[in-house]
Amino acid sequence: MEPNETLGQFEQLVLTTVYMLNGQGYTVTICDEVNKMTQPKRVMVGTVHVSLVRMLGKGLLSSHFANPTARRGGKAKRYFQVTAEGERALRHAMATAKLMSDRLDGLKGSLT
């Protein structure tokens, strides 16, 4: 089934990371993982947070809060999880990327 929402490149990265962390990821850990994938480019926590909030609004993610901790200045962590709609969007993005890759493989000679 075609998903309602299409993803931008950065959103794909963030959604993939949230999926990988399997409900155990909050903004800081998600940002760390995204930074590993985007090296040497560094992504800020604020950028990741905004992307997460946007995807929450689109229904691609769900979230829950943990207890506040002193390390975070008494602020609670918010854990994110991919919803069924998010999984669908991720699968669609993967299929599109695979299709593109297959097509480009056919033209490998002309790309090199």
Add this chain to the structure above:
Amino acid sequence: MSAHNPDTNARSIYSWFPLTLRRGFRFVVKKILPRELQHEILGDLEEAYPKLWDFIVACIVSVWEAYRLQTTSTADKLLWSAQLALVLFCFAHGEAPLALMILTVVTLVTLILRDAFTHRPPASEAVPTLPSTAADAVEAVVDPDEGAPRTSLQYYMDSAADTAILAVTVLASQAVTLNLDAPLAMPGSVLFRGAMVFIPVLETIRMVLRPNPYSKEPFKGSKLSALAIYNRVRLLNFIWMVPCYFALEHNHRLVPRIFPLYHPLSNLVPLLTFTLWVRLQQDIDVRDKVVITTLDIDQDKAKVKETPKKAEYLFKGLDKSHPYYPAYVVLEVLFFIQLLFPVSYQLWQWLHSAPGHMDSWSLLFEGVLSMALILSWRFVKRSNQEAARALWDSVKKPAADPVT
């Protein structure tokens, strides 16, 4: 003694300064960040960036990103167009195009930033208020009213703050412009008269067009029966329509005889428009159905037949897929244009200081009346829709015993 050791003193200064700077910066960022995002973002920044310089850079990026997100979420072409039109209406007669441009930009940017600050993102409803002994996590609460403030009190406080901030911004921009280059400033009389109209009308427009916490379900949580809600809404309609009729009857005299036939018909045309608007929503088959209420008919069954008829006398609205929906919207807009045109015309005259306009107190009365009618309209309409729904729901309940 260690207190007099110069190395220790130097160390304490070096550790004290970044900490204070960090606290100060955090305080400023907390005040600037959009209200609903600040708690979470600051927690993440505190954890992710222990070094001062990284923290400052991350804070700046976060403020930028948060406002970018919020501005996109609050983008409302209708609201922005109405605000722009109002600025032009109130200040365009100053014949100072550059001053008008400065004022327009300052006002609109302030309002956009203010919207971004107060907007509640759809997924931010979940509030971390668990005691420490409770479970490690709590499910996010689904947000029913996107963008609206959490409570009615906050909604009114935000509206009051909007007014105060806007007034301060307009005055500050005028003061700065006067100091920098006096000819670029708005003439004093134009600014005074314009602001007198602009600020209250702008707030009315914003309160009508922006989401608010109670607009969707006026009778939410009420234990009233469907019939009691219906009776209250009918009374509400009557209370709303009396001043509305007064305004229509009185206002049509305020417009000069631009068209030969305008005057004699001017108070009839809006009423005709409103009647047509009401009629469009009615299902004639249901409304005109004859109900026989003789003694040999079960009273409950008669009530079931009578109830849908009652709903047809309410402003129950039309579904967007209904073929008459475009006409329904056009007629509603047309009615309010006719209601507001005479007052707007008089305001325009007053703003221009043109001779022949009505006296300021009468104008104030007319203006307040019109604003009150517009402000209350959404509530009246929602109440009607809710009452109609309640009536239909009360019919559905005894559906197990179908009416023959």
